[in-house]
Amino acid sequence: MSDHLHEPGLALHVEDLTVSYRARPVLWDIDFDVPPGVMAAIVGPNGAGKSTLIKAVLGLVRPTAGHVTLLGRPYRDQRRNVGYVPQRSSVDWDFPTTALDVVLMGLYGHLGWFRRPGRPEIARARNALAEVGMIDFADRQISQLSGGQQQRVFIARALVQDADIYFLDEPMAGVDATTEKAIVNLLRGLRDRGKTVIVVHHDLQTVRSYFDWLVILNVRVIAQGPVSDVYTAENLKRAYGGQIALLETAPAHPAPTQAG
Amino acid sequence: MLALLADSTIQNVLVGAALLGAISGVLGSFAVLRRQSLLGDTLSHAALPGICIGFLLAGARDMPAILAGALAAGALAALAIIGITRHTRLKTDAALGIVLSVFFALGVVLLTFIQSTGTGTQAGLETFLFGQAAAILRADLYLMGAITLGALVLVALLWKEFKLVTFDPVFARTSGFPVLALEIALTMMIALAVVVGLQMVGVILMAAMIVAPAVAARQWTDRLSVMVVLAAGFGILAGTSGAIVSATARGLSTGPLIVLAISAIVLVSLLLAPRNGLIPAWLRQRAGRRELHETLVLGTLSHLAVEHGDPDYRAEQAMIDAYHGTRTHQALEALAQKGLVAPARHAPETTPHWRLTDKGHARVAHPTEREDEPQ
Numbered sequence: 001m002s003d004h005l006h007e008p009g010l011a012l013h014v015e016d017l018t019v020s021y022r023a024r025p026v027l028w029d030i031d032f033d034v035p036p037g038v039m040a041a042i043v044g045p046n047g048a049g050k051s052t053l054i055k056a057v058l059g060l061v062r063p064t065a066g067h068v069t070l071l072g073r074p075y076r077d078q079r080r081n082v083g084y085v086p087q088r089s090s091v092d093w094d095f096p097t098t099a100l101d102v103v104l105m106g107l108y109g110h111l112g113w114f115r116r117p118g119r120p121e122i123a124r125a126r127n128a129l130a131e132v133g134m135i136d137f138a139d140r141q142i143s144q145l146s147g148g149q150q151q152r153v154f155i156a157r158a159l160v161q162d163a164d165i166y167f168l169d170e171p172m173a174g175v176d177a178t179t180e181k182a183i184v185n186l187l188r189g190l191r192d193r194g195k196t197v198i199v200v201h202h203d204l205q206t207v208r209s210y211f212d213w214l215v216i217l218n219v220r221v222i223a224q225g226p227v228s229d230v231y232t233a234e235n236l237k238r239a240y241g242g243q244i245a246l247l248e249t250a251p252a253h254p255a256p257t258q259a260g
Numbered sequence: 261m262l263a264l265l266a267d268s269t270i271q272n273v274l275v276g277a278a279l280l281g282a283i284s285g286v287l288g289s290f291a292v293l294r295r296q297s298l299l300g301d302t303l304s305h306a307a308l309p310g311i312c313i314g315f316l317l318a319g320a321r322d323m324p325a326i327l328a329g330a331l332a333a334g335a336l337a338a339l340a341i342i343g344i345t346r347h348t349r350l351k352t353d354a355a356l357g358i359v360l361s362v363f364f365a366l367g368v369v370l371l372t373f374i375q376s377t378g379t380g381t382q383a384g385l386e387t388f389l390f391g392q393a394a395a396i397l398r399a400d401l402y403l404m405g406a407i408t409l410g411a412l413v414l415v416a417l418l419w420k421e422f423k424l425v426t427f428d429p430v431f432a433r434t435s436g437f438p439v440l441a442l443e444i445a446l447t448m449m450i451a452l453a454v455v456v457g458l459q460m461v462g463v464i465l466m467a468a469m470i471v472a473p474a475v476a477a478r479q480w481t482d483r484l485s486v487m488v489v490l491a492a493g494f495g496i497l498a499g500t501s502g503a504i505v506s507a508t509a510r511g512l513s514t515g516p517l518i519v520l521a522i523s524a525i526v527l528v529s530l531l532l533a534p535r536n537g538l539i540p541a542w543l544r545q546r547a548g549r550r551e552l553h554e555t556l557v558l559g560t561l562s563h564l565a566v567e568h569g570d571p572d573y574r575a576e577q578a579m580i581d582a583y584h585g586t587r588t589h590q591a592l593e594a595l596a597q598k599g600l601v602a603p604a605r606h607a608p609e610t611t612p613h614w615r616l617t618d619k620g621h622a623r624v625a626h627p628t629e630r631e632d633e634p635q
Contacts, residue, residue: 060434079434079436082434084431084434086428086430086431090428090430091427091428092295092427095293095426095427095484096293096481096483096484097482097484098483105423105424105431106435108420108424108435109434109435109436109437113421114417114418116419116420117420141482157431
């Protein structure tokens with residue numbers, strides 16, 4: 001196995017990745033790398049292909065060209081080392097089930113066919129719920145949770161997978177400030193335990209305070225690297241064009257950070 | 261009644277109706293939760309050309325051939341729906357509509373062709389449109405029973421896989437499950453349920469058997485497992501009660517009666533289910549309105565006491581009525597029962613008067629603090 005490793009030193013290695021919908025490229029010739037143990041943000045304007053990028057990495061969208069490896073291996077061999085938190089709006093929250101049950105779904109893949117979750121799985125799921133501060137809501141029907149609580153349940157479902165690399169698609173979208181803070185702390189905790197956390201993020205204001213690695217995307221990769229090197233007015237302008245005018249002055253005053 | 265149950269035709273109908281209720285309740289739950297309520301409608305209408313082709317190939321009203329034809333046509337329609345939604349820009353509802361009309365039109369053409377050849381009249385294929393439960397034989401029951409048992413065992417074995425694919429198919433894929441195969445299995449099983457229901461309720465009303473038990477069950481529970489069991493129970497209840505009514509009353513056909521029975525269960529569920537039902541919601545709203553009224557009356561009493569500089573001020577009921585422009589007697593009595601106001605006399609007047617109790621004053625000062633009161 002080990003003789004086939006490709007770029008094993010990188011948590012995520014994406015090379016020449018191209019994805020098109022109806023002959024129009026959504027992602028074009030993407031090359032980027034994320035080292036292990038960082039908390040990385042993928043930012044870019046609407047339609048830049050951020051979600052598509054994650055879906056292509058996870059094999060949910062078929063790329064036209066290119067390849068992806070995670071810690072040296074293709075996704076199909078690394079599935080168990082990868083946790084995924086889809087956008088909250090991707091499911092019907094009126095589904096008849098509880099918060100605990102949703103978290104248990106994170107273990108279905110580990111259980112394999114036919115086997116049902118038992119006591120040890122329930123204990124792990126409860127731990128994950130406790131970690132995101134949702135243990136008191138374990139038996140709550142999921143439609144009775146607020147948006148932020150639903151997001152935490154989704155994160156708990158990924159935590160319980162005990163992965164090395166986590167992908168989160170806009171986890172901070174539509175949640176209140178307290179939940180956002182809690183989610184960021186949780187993700188930092190993962191990074192501090194050596195995990196790699198890759199987040200599609202929409203809020204440029206908070207990029208510098210939350211993340212240590214940054215990929216700026218707009219169909220192509222505009223810039224990538226440590227946040228301090230990459231978060232520049234010039235790079236953002238190249239990705240966002242005129243939309244960024246308001247933020248242009250921000251990097252000039254380094255860190256009067258009340259952000260959060 | 262016992263004499264009825266001893267009749268073997270009626271036994272057959274009862275068992276068949278129960279089997280149909282069980283399989284359509286269980287599989288319908290998944291279809292409804294996957295927002296494919298009309299899948300049953302499409303697949304049952306799509307069975308008609310299969311029934312006709314089965315008849316033509318066998319050259320007679322040969323049940324196994326007809327049911328095999330129905331299943332094949334249903335399966336083909338199911339694959340067509342999946343293919344259309346995956347490979348074109350059409351959404352599921354459009355795909356269901358197209359497949360339903362194409363297959364059913366083809367079925368009607370074949371049916372009229374068979375009838376015009378003269379063999380059709382004695383074949384009686386049109387009974388498959390609305391079902392003819394009395395024609396069910398013991399041998400048919402074995403087939404229906406085997407299909408139902410097979411479907412239930414499959415759902416039990418693949419319970420967590422079906423649940424995951426129904427709730428979050430994308431996550432199911434990242435968990436390594438073959439989502440397309442599981443979705444095809446769920447869809448194909450609906451085609452099997454249609455085969456079970458063909459003789460009982462027919463192709464046209466079969467849709468109700470897929471949708472209605474699941475919709476009724478969803479009203480009563482927030483757990484998938486409870487919902488599926490309850491849907492099967494509702495299906496069995498409707499099936500058997502429809503069968504019994506048609507056995508006791510002459511000239512009423514079983515299939516439509518079963519559909520009416522399950523519709524009645526849906527209606528009751530929509531009206532009465534504790535959390536989602538319309539009547540409980542209306543009662544909660546009425547209780548809320550009453551409480552609001554009581555709070556306003558309490559506020560008026562407090563205001564009068566302050567105006568008069570007398571915490572024990574006794575307000576005449578007619579004056580409170582006049583202030584609110586409506587009768588306040590009911591609200592005052594309710595407040596008195598909660599110990600917030602007390603009736604009083606104010607000589608020489610003989611009319612009813614009310615004053616705030618200490619508890620009433622406390623409630624006005626801190627309206628959100630309620631000690632021992634239920635809710």
